[in-house]
Amino acid sequence: MSHLKAVPLVPLLLILGLVLVDLVFVNIKRVKPAEEPDYSLYEQTLLDDNAQKLEGSAFVNNASPLGELQVSGSLEDFAGFVLVEKGSLLNDAKTTSNIEELRNGLLSYGVEEGDNLSSIAAQFGISVNTVIWANDISDSSLIQPGEELVILPVSGILHVVAEGETLPSIADAYDVELSEIATFNENKIAVGDTVVVPHAKPASEKVAAYSGSSLPDLSGYFVAPVANGWNWGELHDANAVDVAAACGTPIVAAADGLVVSVGSPSNWNSGYGGFIRLEHANGTETFYAHNKANLVSVGDRVSQGEQIADLGNTGRVYGVTGCHVHFGVAGAQNPLAR
Structure with a gap:
């Protein structure tokens, strides 16, 4: 009678465990990854829907800012945001194409259809007389579209520097503070330069005291x-x-x-x-x-x-x-x- 040699139990279980683990990993590798959902149809539908809403909502071509904000449903459609056309926050009644920067804060303004001296002065926050004096206007009705006007940064006058004049002497002549003149002019001035004199009047316009x-x-x-x-x-x-x-x-x-x-x-x-x-x-x-x-x-x-x-x-x-x-x-x- 032959005797069979007994196989140790623990090593056998270890071998079987390793085989099972290997089979599991092999099966995992064979599983096809889940495909990413196709949202293209949903996205296109959403875009088409919003594009239709844009025609009657906040993104309105050539509308003023107030007009855009007042369109019915704009806040609902865009969750509180209002879409506006780039550049529409500028005053749509006046463009910057007719305004040119000069020096010392001076501007050149091209008169537009419908302008008058009062509307131009109000647009720049200066007095009507300031516009008249700076441009030697004798008849306000004669300004025409396309005409170029000099606009001061503050109400006042333009003074042409004469021989021997300085900023302090000009300030004294017009009875204004030197610091105010210095705010709008270069420190160095030469004969023939124009100096902005804030809140001053031409000599012919001054009212004499006690008169x-x-x-x-x-x-x-x-x-x-x-x-x-x-x-x-x-x-x-x-x-x-x-x-x-x-x-x-x-x-x-x-x-x-x-x-x-x-x-x-x-x-x-x-x-x-x-x-x-x-x-x-x-x-x-x-x-x-x-x-x-x-x-x-x-x-x-x-x-x-x-x-x-x-x-x-x-x-x-x-x-x-x-x-x-x-x-x-x-x-x-x-x-x-x-």
């Missing part, structure tokens, strides 16, 4: 800048009178107008402290000085009786006037003068 009686009487055109204030009534510097009241009392516009100049209450400003200058449609100007706070900015349009400042005592204030507004009128009699 109120020789100016036109526009009774009823202006209202008092301070309600129930104490009117000292004495005409002084630049056809002005002082009206006193409690500090912080509202100062209102004496007539409809455009804000052409503003001086900070924290600055001296030739003794005026905080001030505001308004230009009115009839060519006159009103001036409000020593303000505690200014509530308007250059380029703002204000209505008669609208508050523009708080009454104060900034700048050079002395004597018994205390908190008051120095109210000046250029181009007409001061209605508060006694």
Whole structure:
């Protein structure tokens, strides 16, 4: 009788385990990877659907920004986003193709159909007279489409430098702060250069001090800048009178107008402290000085009786006037003068 040799159990189980593991990996390799879903049909359907919606929604060719925003359903279709055409955020009534940069902040503006001096001045936030003076316009009705106008960066004039003149001497001649002129001009100037003089008038346009009686009487055109204030009534510097009241009392516009100049209450400003200058449609100007706070900015349009400042005592204030507004009128009699 022969005897069979026993095979150890543990090595046998190990061998069988390795064989099974190998078979599993072989089968895994043979499994075909799952294919990525085909979204092309869905995407095309979505694009086609949105393309149809674009015709009546936020992406509207040649529409103004407000027009685009007001199209029905635009916010719904685009989850709160509004699609606009590139460049449509520019004022569609005026393009930049008719505006050219010159020097010292000056611009050359090509007059367009429908323009007038008032609309051009309002577009650039300067006074109508500034446009007239810079371009020697004698008749506003004569501006024509295609005509080139020089536009200043601020209300004021262009001064042609004469022999021996400097920026300080020009500032003195027009009674403006040197720092204001330096803001808009190069430090070095030569004979024949043009200098921007902010908030100035041509010499022929200046109103002489204490000459109120020789100016036109526009009774009823202006209202008092301070309600129930104490009117000292004495005409002084630049056809002005002082009206006193409690500090912080509202100062209102004496007539409809455009804000052409503003001086900070924290600055001296030739003794005026905080001030505001308004230009009115009839060519006159009103001036409000020593303000505690200014509530308007250059380029703002204000209505008669609208508050523009708080009454104060900034700048050079002395004597018994205390908190008051120095109210000046250029181009007409001061209605508060006694």
